[in-house]
Amino acid sequence: MRKIRYSRVAKFKKRSGILSIGIFNLMIWYIFIFTSINLVSETNASLNDIEEVTGSLTVNIPHSTEEDWDKSSLNFDGATTTGTCGKISTTINTNDNPMLFSIWVFDVYKMKSGNTPDGESLDSGTVPFMKANSSTIISSENIVENGIYKFRIRRPLGHPGKSDPDGYSYFWSDPIEVNDCKTTNQTIETFNDDRGNQVVPSTQEDSDTETNSLIPTPNTEIKKDEDDE
Incomplete structure (x- = not known):
């Protein structure tokens, strides 16, 4: 009887061990599946959890176009000017700020009076x-007749100078006289300076006329010395 009892107990223990191993493996499988489902769910939630944000970003750009002002300023203070037929020039200066990117444009005009041009720009x-x-030198080689000329400087946009209707501001150089151009039909040109005084530029032909008056013409009678006869 004791032997039979022991065999039954052994068989029961063997079945219990197999059952325990099966339950243990099943629990591990369920834990694996549960963990995998949670990981996938959290990953999808993280990928799909996108919040749309609307706003503006301000970027500080030093300059947007070449027309902006870089704080530089130019002037003709103490400028040295030269004027001959074919070319005029003047010096121009900067202030305490360098020219970094601003574009300063110049035009050349023949003047009627003061700062009133006599026609369109001759050069730019x-x-x-x-x-x-x-300082530097700016010049023009489009000068073909006598007269008074000036350089006009256009300041860049943003400069605090008084603006014209086109949005730019301008300033003028000192007058530059040209008087050595030879013309076929001489015309006396007058120029009113900034004070309203009338100025008549001297011409090269004036000196030529004085020189020619000393040269005998074919109609001039030459008196021979009586001793030579």
């Missing part, structure tokens, strides 16, 4: 970039 260009407190 840009002032070369300069360091602070320096």
